[in-house]
Structure formats: C-alpha cells, structure tokens
Amino acid sequence: MPPPPFLFDLDGTLADTLEDIAASTNHLRQQHGLPPASLEAVRSFVGDGARQLLRAALHEVLPTAPLALEAALDTAFAAYAEHHREQCTRTVQLYPGVREHLERLRREGHALAVVTNKPERFAVPIVRHLSLHELLPVVVGGDTLPVRKPDPAPLRHALQLLGYTEGAGQPTMVGDGVQDLRAGKALGGRTIACLFGFGDPKRLVAEGADQFWRAFGEPV
Numbered sequence: 001m002p003p004p005p006f007l008f009d010l011d012g013t014l015a016d017t018l019e020d021i022a023a024s025t026n027h028l029r030q031q032h033g034l035p036p037a038s039l040e041a042v043r044s045f046v047g048d049g050a051r052q053l054l055r056a057a058l059h060e061v062l063p064t065a066p067l068a069l070e071a072a073l074d075t076a077f078a079a080y081a082e083h084h085r086e087q088c089t090r091t092v093q094l095y096p097g098v099r100e101h102l103e104r105l106r107r108e109g110h111a112l113a114v115v116t117n118k119p120e121r122f123a124v125p126i127v128r129h130l131s132l133h134e135l136l137p138v139v140v141g142g143d144t145l146p147v148r149k150p151d152p153a154p155l156r157h158a159l160q161l162l163g164y165t166e167g168a169g170q171p172t173m174v175g176d177g178v179q180d181l182r183a184g185k186a187l188g189g190r191t192i193a194c195l196f197g198f199g200d201p202k203r204l205v206a207e208g209a210d211q212f213w214r215a216f217g218e219p220v
Helices: 018-031 039-045 050-057 066-087 098-107 120-129 153-162 178-187 201-207
Strands: 006-008 112-115 138-140 172-175 190-194 211-215
Touching (some): 018 039, 018 050, 018 066, 039 050, 050 066, 066 120, 120 138, 138 153, 172 178, 178 201, 190 201
Parallel strands (some): 112 138, 172 190
8 A cells, every 4th residue: 555645735835935926916016006015914815815815915905895896806816817927936945855855755655746725827837847746746726626725625636636545544734824734634634734834833833733844844
C-alpha cells in the first residue's frame, strides 16, 4: 500500500504571494479612488478566495443591496483578474525548505497536490513558475468546483485526481488558514497548521491541528 497523500494550500503555505496579491488589490483600490492598503491589511483579506478578498478590500465603496453587490464584485473581479494575470508571478517566492521537503515526500512515495482557494487561473501558473508542477501534478483551485475550503469537496476531488482510494492511508492537509484545518478535519484526515503563513497563529492554535509548523516542514 502506498504512503498516504499530502494536500497543500498555496498562499502562505508553499509560497509567499502577498506582495503580488497586494499589488493587484491596490490597483483596484486606486481605480476606486481609495488609498493603498497595507501588506498587513491585505494579509487579513486572504484565504477565502478572490471575491471575498475584493469584498474586504473595497468595502468602503461597494453597494449593500445584494444584487448590486454581486454585480459590483463581478466587475471588480474582472479588473482584478486582468491585472493579476501578469502580476501573480512577479514577486512570488517559495518559503525556505519547501522544495526539499516536497522532494523528500515524493521519494518516500507520497502523492502530492495543491488545494487552494485561489482561482485556478492563477494557481496553476504560479505552481509552474515555481517549477513545482512535476512534484505537484494536481492543482485544485477555489473555482475548480462550485464550493471551496472549508468544504472538504475540493480535497476529495484532488484525492480522486491523484488516484487515491478510501482506506489507503489517512491524507494530510497542510495550510495556514482555519479553512484548511476545517476542510482537513471534515475530510477525516490529518491536519498541519503553518504558523509562519498569512493566517493568525492564535486562531490556528485555537482551531487545533495534529501538528504545528514554525517553518515549512519544521514542527513546533
């Protein structure tokens, strides 16, 4: 029986994407006559997908009526996507130790995948730009399915694409957000919380995980 698979979040887990996200976010804020948001503010917006990020980033100017809000978010996302298409790989960097840890897992026979709430149109180019596509052949984005984390369905979808079968060992979800931990638990898998990422470490500790990393692959 092969070793159990590992599923990884992308933003704040495998890679530091914050400056690129902030650049596109502030491009939108500038278009709406708003001052730039700080990196810390943008960090707090990340985790639940691009539309939720834009809802937080543009809250000062978005309408409150539900239909008008959704239409405004559609327009904002189109502008964000156009900017981020070029921006998403400009400054992104792997966290220290990521490649070495993934290579070791692959040598040990673990199947590996990315499960992120970032839209697939950005996640796939980033994984390729970072030369991780051979180590991480499966990338499930926040728009791959109708639902995203903390729903466990994207994790199940990734496992299906990896050829995983029930009972073949307990999968592990690795991420820096409570949505990663909740999705992993809902799946019935192990969870590893990355305290070095974008998520609030206090929230992660309160949420609970099977293991906590102070740096990638380094347990507390």
